[in-house]
Amino acid sequence: MTKIPVHLDINGQHHELQLEPRVTLLDALRERLGLTGTKKGCDHGQCGACTVHIDGERVLACLTLAAQAEGRAITTIEGLAREGAMHPVQAAFLEQDAFQCGYCTSGQIMSAVACIREGHAGSDEEIREYMAGNLCRCGAYPHIVAAVRQAAQEYAS
Ligand code: FES
Numbered sequence: 001m002t003k004i005p006v007h008l009d010i011n012g013q014h015h016e017l018q019l020e021p022r023v024t025l026l027d028a029l030r031e032r033l034g035l036t037g038t039k040k041g042c043d044h045g046q047c048g049a050c051t052v053h054i055d056g057e058r059v060l061a062c063l064t065l066a067a068q069a070e071g072r073a074i075t076t077i078e079g080l081a082r083e084g085a086m087h088p089v090q091a092a093f094l095e096q097d098a099f100q101c102g103y104c105t106s107g108q109i110m111s112a113v114a115c116i117r118e119g120h121a122g123s124d125e126e127i128r129e130y131m132a133g134n135l136c137r138c139g140a141y142p143h144i145v146a147a148v149r150q151a152a153q154e155y156a157s
């Protein structure tokens, strides 16, 4: 199939790729750019493991074509830490022991950052509702909610 040039801005870095138009952002990140922190769970928009941010909003990278993200600011889990320091949400997940196998964790963290930024982390119930698109096969939900609550409180203080 014919390839097209696709320019992606990821975590502040510019990348020029030649991709088939059907290539998803998830496959471009993982297979072409080696950014494997973003996970492939279902590849059908049902688990949230592939959550990244585009222009600050969470999207499912498995349902987004790489070409659709051209010229927009993409942030992946690899882009959250600053100058070697974990993002507060990453630190809260660690402190609250909010993972077991860790497969869902990068998607959970990307969703949590957006959830807090959207102002949807006001209560445990609200956190559960707005994090409902991120599944955890290990059932770490109570710890995940605790981590989001902790990070949201730190943001507010
Ligand atoms: S891999 Fe994208 S939602 Fe499951």
Ligand code: FES
Pocket: 098, 099, 100, 101, 102, 103, 104, 105, 135, 136, 137, 138, 139, 140
């Ligand atoms: S920690 Fe294993 S799937 Fe969530």
